[in-house]
Amino acid sequence: MPIASSLLKKPRLVKKLKDFYEYVKFNDGKVGTKTRGIDLNFNNACNLRCKYCFTNSPKGDHVKEYLDYGAIADLADQADELGYFEFDLQGGELLLQPKKLFKVLEAIKPERFYLYVTTNGYYLDKSMAERLADANVSRVSVSIDSMDEKVHDEIRGRKESWKRAIAALEHVRNAGMDPYLNITVGHYNANTDHFKQLLDYSKEKKYKTLLNVAVPAGMWQKAEQIICDDKDREYLRKIRKEYKNLVRNIWNPFDRTNEGILGCTTVNRLYITPIGDVLVCPYVHIKIGNIFKQSLKEIVEYGFKIKHFRNHSDLCLAGEDKSFIDRFMTKSGQTIFQPAEAKNIFSEDDYV
Amino acid sequence: MNNLENYKKAFLSTFPIKEEQLEKLEYNQIDEWDSIGHMGLMSELEEKFKITLDTDDIVDFSSFQKGKKILKKYKINI
Numbered sequence: 307m308p309i310a311s312s313l314l315k316k317p318r319l320v321k322k323l324k325d326f327y328e329y330v331k332f333n334d335g336k337v338g339t340k341t342r343g344i345d346l347n348f349n350n351a352c353n354l355r356c357k358y359c360f361t362n363s364p365k366g367d368h369v370k371e372y373l374d375y376g377a378i379a380d381l382a383d384q385a386d387e388l389g390y391f392e393f394d395l396q397g398g399e400l401l402l403q404p405k406k407l408f409k410v411l412e413a414i415k416p417e418r419f420y421l422y423v424t425t426n427g428y429y430l431d432k433s434m435a436e437r438l439a440d441a442n443v444s445r446v447s448v449s450i451d452s453m454d455e456k457v458h459d460e461i462r463g464r465k466e467s468w469k470r471a472i473a474a475l476e477h478v479r480n481a482g483m484d485p486y487l488n489i490t491v492g493h494y495n496a497n498t499d500h501f502k503q504l505l506d507y508s509k510e511k512k513y514k515t516l517l518n519v520a521v522p523a524g525m526w527q528k529a530e531q532i533i534c535d536d537k538d539r540e541y542l543r544k545i546r547k548e549y550k551n552l553v554r555n556i557w558n559p560f561d562r563t564n565e566g567i568l569g570c571t572t573v574n575r576l577y578i579t580p581i582g583d584v585l586v587c588p589y590v591h592i593k594i595g596n597i598f599k600q601s602l603k604e605i606v607e608y609g610f611k612i613k614h615f616r617n618h619s620d621l622c623l624a625g626e627d628k629s630f631i632d633r634f635m636t637k638s639g640q641t642i643f644q645p646a647e648a649k650n651i652f653s654e655d656d657y658v
Numbered sequence: 659m660n661n662l663e664n665y666k667k668a669f670l671s672t673f674p675i676k677e678e679q680l681e682k683l684e685y686n687q688i689d690e691w692d693s694i695g696h697m698g699l700m701s702e703l704e705e706k707f708k709i710t711l712d713t714d715d716i717v718d719f720s721s722f723q724k725g726k727k728i729l730k731k732y733k734i735n736i
Contacts (some may be wrong), residue, residue, distance in 0.1 A: 312685070312686060312721075313692075313693035313696055313717075314685060314687075314696075314717050314718075316722055317713055317717045319712065320713055320716050320717050321713045323693060323697060324697060324700070324713065324716060327697040327698075327701060328701075331701065420693065484692075512689060550689075550690075551689070559694045560694060560697065560698055562672075562698070
């Protein structure tokens with residue numbers, strides 16, 4: 307039974323989650339302009355060389371830059387004030403530098419958030435899992451690409467990656483945090499036995515399964531063949547009914563029929579880079595501000611003035627909306643460190 | 659429908675469980691009573707009993723039995 311993850315240990319989180327729940331309920335099950343989460347990449351260094359990394363970490367992009375602890379503490383305070391209730395720490399691989407990670411956790415004050423760490427699991431042993439649980443981390447997400455060890459290790463570019471990732475999930479559960487098995491799903495693997503084996507494993511283990519649709523960004527920029535088509539989407543709708551442990555950020559988690567769409571969560575879930583740039587989500591590399599130049603409130607207000615992010619979308623803009631991808635995500639060299647500037651790419655018609 | 663029946667119904671319509679399981683049911687004991695399920699249950703209770711639960715009470719609502727005591731504060735005797 308999860309203990310560290312328990313919502314009941316975090317009263318401030320309960321208040322924010324209830325506000326979110328009420329908002330969604332009275333907004334016809336849609337996320338609208340309600341603040342939800344912060345995805346923070348405070349350092350981009352990684353021990354693996356994943357073929358589809360969306361941060362270009364394998365290319366060594368900005369791996370020596372760190373967001374400083376003071377800025378992170380201030381960001382977390384502002385996020386809390388604005389009602390953001392989820393905080394996802396990601397990289398890079400944060401467990402490469404545990405001392406820094408624990409300082410960041412201290413700065414954020416995880417008791418206010420449903421705080422989770424997204425990791426490849428390589429360095430997540432029993433002792434590390436217990437330390438994370440003690441630091442009030444609620445959930446750890448570990449990405450797995452295949453139940454075939456060789457396939458996973460080949461994609462990740464390092465032997466033993468699979469074994470360690472699989473073991474990591476058990477350490478997470480045993481330490482009392484929520485174990486999430488993350489799977490990237492695209493046109494290349496949806497509705498395959500390969501993909502189903504992952505779903506079945508996660509279900510059998512009673513983990514949550516987070517599905518991230520493959521996006522043509524980072525190492526996969528312009529790889530449009532990976533994008534889920536209508537048939538793939540139909541398949542995802544079908545398995546949502548079969549596997550009750552499935553989660554997608556675009557789905558309404560409160561909907562008991564397992565059909566409701568919360569909507570694309572650009573701006574609702576912001577992505578902060580190690581240099582303080584604020585992107586509308588981890589996968590849409592469009593910058594709407596910088597935490598050293600504007601307050602988070604100003605950045606959010608500006609982001610929601612842009613129609614594409616304010617208006618409801620049943621599709622994930624980064625991974626499913628081909629028109630959006632073609633118009634705004636194909637700029638040569640567009641990365642998390644060289645994002646397109648919203649003020650440059652959107653015209654008057656794109657604003658509310 | 660009396661208060662106890664309403665109270666039980668809130669649980670049974672939120673979680674896929676049998677009535678026999680209710681008496682000893684606790685938060686996180688079943689997969690469905692997680693943070694998301696908890697919000698669903700609180701909302702169901704608020705609707706059924708026309709109340710607004712305080713955050714402290716939502717935090718304290720850790721079991722079927724504990725919930726009965728909490729609802730007493732809202733003058734709902736179960």
